[in-house]
Every structure is written in C-alpha cells, then in structure tokens.
Amino acid sequence: MLRKSWMCILLTFLSWSLYAQSGEDLYQFLNLPTSVSASGVGGNSVSSVEKDLNLTFHNPAILSTEMNNDFSVGYMHYISDINAGSVAYARKIDDKRTWMVGVRYVDYGSMLWTTAENEILGDTYAQDLALTGAYSWMLSEYWRAGGGVSLIYSVLDEYTSFALAVDLGLYYNDPEHFLSAGFVLKNLGSQIVSYDGNYEKMPWDVQFGVSKKLAHAPFRFTMTVQNLNNLKLPYEEDEATELASPVSKSFATTLFRHLLLGVEFVPSDQFLLSLGYNYRRISELSINQRTSFGGFTVGFSTRVKNLRIGASYAKYHIAGGSLQMTLGMNMNKFGL
Numbered sequence: 001m002l003r004k005s006w007m008c009i010l011l012t013f014l015s016w017s018l019y020a021q022s023g024e025d026l027y028q029f030l031n032l033p034t035s036v037s038a039s040g041v042g043g044n045s046v047s048s049v050e051k052d053l054n055l056t057f058h059n060p061a062i063l064s065t066e067m068n069n070d071f072s073v074g075y076m077h078y079i080s081d082i083n084a085g086s087v088a089y090a091r092k093i094d095d096k097r098t099w100m101v102g103v104r105y106v107d108y109g110s111m112l113w114t115t116a117e118n119e120i121l122g123d124t125y126a127q128d129l130a131l132t133g134a135y136s137w138m139l140s141e142y143w144r145a146g147g148g149v150s151l152i153y154s155v156l157d158e159y160t161s162f163a164l165a166v167d168l169g170l171y172y173n174d175p176e177h178f179l180s181a182g183f184v185l186k187n188l189g190s191q192i193v194s195y196d197g198n199y200e201k202m203p204w205d206v207q208f209g210v211s212k213k214l215a216h217a218p219f220r221f222t223m224t225v226q227n228l229n230n231l232k233l234p235y236e237e238d239e240a241t242e243l244a245s246p247v248s249k250s251f252a253t254t255l256f257r258h259l260l261l262g263v264e265f266v267p268s269d270q271f272l273l274s275l276g277y278n279y280r281r282i283s284e285l286s287i288n289q290r291t292s293f294g295g296f297t298v299g300f301s302t303r304v305k306n307l308r309i310g311a312s313y314a315k316y317h318i319a320g321g322s323l324q325m326t327l328g329m330n331m332n333k334f335g336l
C-alpha cells in the first residue's frame with residue numbers, strides 16, 4: 001500500500017510539473033553540487049553510501065536515521081566572483097523516518113549595469129536562494145524513499161521571482177554486497193511569480209546512479225546518469241562561434257554526455273579520496289587548442305573526532321574552476 005501511494009504522489013507531481021512549464025529553463029543553481037562527496041565524482045551522486053548530510057540535496061532518499069542531529073555547512077568559490085553556500089540540519093522521527101531542513105544560496109557578485117547602447121549606468125547584482133525541507137522513510141530493509149520541497153527566491157537587479165520545486169527519490173543499499181543505487185526526479189514544479197510576466201521552465205531532471213565497492217580492495221566505483229528526460233541534449237556545435245569545440249553526433253558521444261564517472265579510494269570509514277570525470281562539461285566548455293584537464297574533479301573527506309571535513313575541486317574551463325568545502329558534525333557530541 002505504501003509503495004502504491006508513493007507512485008501516485010510521484011506521478012501526480014510529474015504531471016503537474018510538465019503541465020506548468022513553458023519557455024526556457026531557469027534556476028540552474030539548483031543543479032550545482034552541494035556535497036563534496038558528489039562533486040568529487042563528477043559533480044553529482046544520487047547513490048552514495050557516505051553519511052554526508054549534504055547528499056540529501058542530491059537525492060532526498062539518501063537521508064537516513066543515521067544522520068540524526070547532524071549539522072552541516074558548505075561553501076563554494078565558483079567561477080569568477082560567484083560564491084555559493086549551504087546549511088543543513090537533520091533529525092530522526094523514529095527508527096524509520098527522518099526530516100531535514102536546509103538553505104542554499106548563490107551570490108553572483110557585482111556586475112556592470114549598461115544600456116542597450118553599452119552606456120554604463122553603474123553596478124547591479126543577482127542572487128538565488130532556496131529553502132528546502134526533506135523527509136525520508138524506510139520502505140524495507142534495503143529500500144528507502146524520500147521527498148523534498150524547495151521554496152525558491154531569485155533577484156536580478158530590480159526583478160524578483162518565486163518558485164516551488166519538488167524532488168522525489170528512491171534509494172537502495174545492500175551493504176553485504178557493497179552495492180547501492182539511487183533514482184530521483186529533481187526540480188519538478190513551477191514559477192509562482194515570474195521576473196517580468198513571462199513564466200519559464202524549471203530545470204527538472206531525471207537521474208539514476210549506481211555505486212559499487214570492491215569486496216577485497218578499498219575502491220568504490222560510481223556512475224551517475226543525468227538528463228534522462230532529455231536524451232538529445234540541446235547543445236550543438238555553433239559554426240559561428242569560434243570557441244565552440246566540434247561535437248560529434250555519434251551514439252557514444254551522446255551517451256557519455258549523460259554520464260558522470262567516478263572512483264573513490266576508501267581505506268577506512270574515516271577517509272575518502274575521489275576522482276571524477278564529466279564529459280559534457282569538457283565537451284561544451286573546452287577550447288580546441290587547450291583542454292587543461294577540464295571536466296575532471298577531485299575530492300576528499302576525513303573525520304577528525306566529531307568533525308567531518310571535506311573539500312573538492314572541479315575544473316570547468318581554462319578560465320577557472322570551483323573550490324568547495326564542507327564541515328559537518330553531530331550535535332549529540334555537544335549535548336544538543
């Protein structure tokens with residue numbers, strides 16, 4: 001009965017989202033990695049077994065009772081002077097159910113404000129904010145379901161907008177066989193108030209991932225498939241743009257643009273080192289003459305007493321990349 005109810009909710013939100021959307025995608029900040037565990041394996045993970053509260057933003061079904069009273073803060077220095085951050089807290093309800101509240105923000109820094117004739121009028125700014133609540137519950141010994149609702153506020157100079165987004169996820173974990181998997185419908189929803197009266201699409205996505213650790217070696221492999229709702233991604237080579245790299249239209253190229261691949265070195269529960277590759281990032285942002293390790297990501301996390309410290313670096317383009325850091329702790333150790 002519970003599984004049937006879950007499917008009804010999932011299909012209802014999917015239908016509502018498709019009906020409400022028109023125009024171009026916006027609020028792309030919702031797809032930025034929030035967890036260094038996800039960033040280190042290519043920029044996303046919906047199947048990780050790491051007890052990282054920030055992974056709840058990637059798949060709400062990853063939220064578990066083992067994260068009870070966990071608190072986490074994150075910071076990302078993005079390309080140029082763009083900065084992003086997050087705060088999250090989780091609490092279990094009983095042995096099967098857990099809730100989480102969190103905030104994500106992006107500050108795009110100061111930008112020149114000009115007229116159509118390129119006359120400089122001054123400076124302007126842009127910011128995005130999402131307030132998220134998530135809830136997860138155990139379906140069986142191996143299966144867990146989760147859902148998240150985000151209230152989104154965005155400001156572009158004098159223009160503002162509000163939106164509602166819903167994430168629905170499933171998570172499977174078989175510790176005996178070192179196997180986990182995740183499936184998530186992300187960013188279903190619609191603008192409530194648009195910037196200028198033109199309502200635009202949410203960046204909704206269908207994602208699936210698998211993580212598998214070797215039984216007799218400290219290595220875990222991760223594969224995440226993104227944009228399953230859009231098998232033919234919209235980017236094509238623009239012959240009028242000199243910086244665009246040629247993009248093959250072969251099946252293999254199309255396939256790899258949907259894949260994130262990662263490997264993690266996990267010698268113990270206290271330390272993790274990761275390496276990932278995002279082919280779509282390098283295919284769309286590289287310059288023909290120089291790739292400069294674009295598309296690669298590296299990350300690590302370690303536990304020091306009650307603290308979980310993590311960092312990751314992602315190379316987006318020859319012009320720059322992103323440095324991300326997170327700090328997590330369990331408030332029980334502080335008597336809270």
